[in-house]
Amino acid sequence: MNETGDMTEAVTGMPERPFAHRLLADMLRIRRMEEKCAELYGAQKIRGFLHLYIGEEACATGAMHALDAGDNVVATYREHGHALLRGVPMDAIMAEMFGKAAGCSRGRGGSMHLFDAARRFYGGNAIVGGGLPLAVGLALADRMQGIRRVTACFFGEGAVAEGAFHEGMNLAALWRLPVLFLCENNLYAMGTALDRSESQTELCVKAASYKVPTLKVDGMDVRAVHEATCRAAQQVREEGGPFFVEFRTFRFRAHSMFDPELYRDKAEVEEWKKRGPIHSFSAQLKAAGELSEDGFLDLDAAAEAEVAAAVAFAEAAAWEPVEDLLRDVTTPGGRS
């Protein structure tokens, strides 16, 4: 590990079998759900912008399992997997993408705006960097009310260029707030590669300049992500101040369904696919004698079944009546 906490080379021990299987199962659940989403987009069941997380599943999976149920989570528009692992039922996620009233945001938000207040999932935010100041404020509220919890804030590396990143980072450090900044560095912001947008491409150095402790980790390795996030979360819990973790990852698909991917070589994508988080982890488990091919197929079949049920649920769900158009602009019942 170097001074900004480089854990990219760290090799960790294999977790207990049930937990290892849980990690794999969750990555599969995200993958199968999103593959179905892409298909449903083609069938025009899902509309608007759809940003797939395919290739990056190890990040949300490893990180979410390092959080407590009482923690806050703030995410971006590429948040289907985060919502799912936070415990938002796949039915409600799928219904949201269909625009149905049974969706987790009543069909008002769609793919980019999944919310679940009861699970402290404060949304998919589609303004790049928009979530960081919000996370700082959630943590501030906890601090002021004497509540001990971590606020985890996911964002892409593109957000690092926004003022909101720098202002949020500084506030969190200055006020020593318990924010866990989780940067999913997939090397591209739409078509703009990191080294075409940042003079300093070592993101940990930026966070460190605000005196925020950092860790950098291989985001294709679910165990490494989990271990790093556990360490970071523990430090936040114990010491109260913020922490910055960078996951080095890659999206295998286009930025959104509108992106013809003119800006990168197929070869680069293929190279990263070799390090796909699902097959590399299952290969490791198999090599360690912790997973059989049948075991893998069982987990996969369970994921497929969950997806099929979610799609059926979303299909059958009702549309919100148009008469309700003006609801939820302000809070009924007035001031508290």
Add this chain to the structure above:
Amino acid sequence: MRVSYREAMRQALHDALVSDPRVFLMGEDVGRYGGTYAVSKGFYDEFGPERIRDTPLSELGFVGAGIGAALGGMRPIVEVMTVNFSLLALDQIVNSAALLRHMSGGQVSVPLVIRMATGAGRQLAAQHSHSLENWYAHIPGIRVLAPATIADARGMLAPALADPDPVVIFEHAQLYNTEDELRDEPNEDWRCDIERAAIRRPGSRLTVITYGGSLPKALEAADELARDGIDVEVLDLRVLRPLDTETIAESVSRTHRAVIVDEGWRSGSLAAEVMARIVERCFYDLDAPPVRVCSEEVPIPYAKHMEDAALPQAAKIVAAVREVLNV
């Protein structure tokens, strides 16, 4: 020659880049990616990374840099992906670009063009669908344009660049794929005025006043009404600041009735401003109170049926016209 709005805009940008070395295009994904709406596709290879300048996600930073470059003698065209994201740059636009001329006692000008997409209709939900043209139209010191036709998409950029002061151009996202005939004589001067509103369809019984993405809906409504023998005029504002009150007043005092269509929310809308001017100028010529068709007072929802219900639609315009005419 039939061209799309996207292509017309592309040609206008191309002309500007070819004809003036001071012109450059700057914004998120304008280069390698080819432009969010593919307007600048191919430019990166043709003009290079200096003049087709990809920026990081730093709206405040690069819009501010555009202002500085304009002060420094360049003619920047800054593209902001959508009006929602322009809010991150609002400080630079409102507190710098619009004010520098005045605050310096007339010593400096900011010849900057800012282009941005606006509007709803593609199920992109609340953070990608709003129409905030009226916010900009509120500010003295900037000119605000809303090209709604292919000819305006082709012709408004050159005069905007020639304007010594900041110009904000709103391109409604639903217009990019619209098509129309464009004259294609060689050496054609595409330049159009950026002063006046335009009558897009002459009519006698009522004036429908609109702009941007609502123009095709207003024309569709007018067609439908015409089939029932109701002849309405359609006026396209084109220039949202300064508003062309003369053309509005001339039309309304002739037709004696007005329906104003605006994708912005009714409260504090551009439609409200137009209505106020009609009342100020044409009160005694009016045969009925003017009526507005605006977006409902709700953030734009994702679900299709809800989004449709939130926005002005041809059917709502037809109903409003019938209400005013009592037919």
